[in-house]
Amino acid sequence: MTQDAGIWKAGRSGAKGRNTPKGRQYTDEALDQVQLLLGDSPRRRDLLIEFLHLIQDAHGHLSAAHLAALAHELRMSQAEVYEVASFYAHFDVVKEGEAPPPALTIRVCDSLSCEMAGAEQLRAALSDGLDPSQVRVLRAPCMGRCDTAPVLEIGHNHIDHATPEKVRQAIAGGDTHAHIPPYQTLADYRTEGGYDTLARLIAADDWDAVEATVLASGLRGLGGAGFPSGRKWGFVRSYPGPRLMAVNGDEGEPGTFKDRYYLERTPHLMFEGMLIAAHAVQADRVYIYMRDEYPAVLEILRREIAALEAAGLTPPGFIVLRRGAGAYICGEESAMIESIEGKRGIPRHRPPFVAEVGLFGRPTLVHNVETLHWVARVMREGPEVLSGVEKNGRKGLRSYSVSGRVANPGVHLLPAGSTIADVIAAAGGMAPGHVFKAYQPGGPSSGLLPASLNDVPLDFDTLQDHGTFIGSAAVVVLSDQDSAKAAALNMLRFFEDESCGQCTPCRVGCEKAVKLMQADWWDAGLLNDLCDAMADASICGLGQAAPNPIRLTLQHFGDEVSG
């Protein structure tokens, strides 16, 4: 073990010198390995998570010596590097004396649609049948493939409709890498007029008109908050530059898979919409934050960013791809920005909003992947592509991610005024042998509604009176064979796992709620008090919305939870 030359004084007396700094030391071997992996990348702090990925990918874990060497290389404190590494589920921090994880990891999704499809039994069967020194089996949250539940990931290979037999075959065949689906490449997209709209808008240079068209379409943020997209551009532009843009590809809300659906088919609609929006706010650079659970999408984005640069459609380095590391909270826009800056994904206090003080302190336009897909379509096809669709008094289209007990789960593009009856009909009706009982309208944050509420349009602003919201339109359909109580517990377990821990009402509230919800009968008084505290005093949407599954289950499925 060696260290740079220099004498560090020990203690106040300074009588005896040490030839190392206080704390854990790196080894020459670890430093060599880290330097090799980092190559000539700039030693910037915002690249910390990217560097942690390089080490994790190469060595299968992050050893104490590697973390110490990385801290040295980045001139950061070891505590800072450690706190970031240990925040994210996809990093395996291994302390001195601890055994590293086995070479292969299987993550079994345990979110609602997969649980309903038998994920727990699957995990038990795998844990029993595999050699733990070779393979470890972990539970993991939604992988955005709920339409093919139960799902698991071996290495980076996702297995749909997973069975122990499929797992054995994948292991035997060494099939542990992401499978890239066929998709529309840049060349294909351009043959059908792709990027002509962008060229036309750049030539016209009338970005007020573009903003007005987007506003006229009625397009609202499809990450869940539903903020009118054109209006957001106006806010960002009102602050002095330089400005930045960030694309939110975290898609962590269980039950949501629409962003993956579009990116694995027509990624350039998102890219073109992104470049239109970036021009509209005069962004100097665009960061795409893509969740680590989507390795195929990450590869598609890498390839197509390179293709865009090679075609001269974007200057090199204008689009920066950043890889998440397994933390749902990084979908919250200010937490995503912290993560892009190489930190823990801890939501910021607001104001200031990210439109004013966002990435690296700059005014930042943040958009969800699907929102940008629609920006491209609106500017190419006209605002009527959305505003011209009307149903039940609502305008626009909604990409419902539908899973659970329906015959044809998947993304169903329907009028925004669709009811759950319409959504189930579009998904081929109920699965054979299942009778409709309940539904989650928009991810666990939206809780559960009863089948009797089947005439409400599932759109922004239509569900408030029912104590919920549409969010990312992640619809999960439950049947007479499912328990509302078990579903609500699944949702709260997810929030307990994913709370960033910054504020007490959320961190402790989720944990206490899970304990109370495991009882045979729920203590409604105590749970309601807890819900009030969480909703009123949590900093961000996670803790504020986490009570929804509890309240709605008490309200609509009291017979399952009250003695």
Ligand SMILES: Cc1cc2nc3c(=O)[nH]c(=O)nc-3n(C[C@H](O)[C@H](O)[C@H](O)COP(=O)(O)O)c2cc1C
């Ligand atoms: C807990 C939490 C998780 C979120 N997760 C996502 C996400 O995974 N993807 C996303 O686009 N927006 C997510 N959002 C919403 C973002 O904060 C933000 O509103 C959105 O990215 C803005 O883009 P849009 O206007 O195009 O929807 C989340 C919000 C909260 C409170």
Ligand code: SF4
């Ligand atoms: S509400 Fe929960 S997730 Fe949000 S900042 Fe507080 S602890 Fe973190």
Ligand code: FES
């Ligand atoms: S992939 Fe399992 S619930 Fe989404």
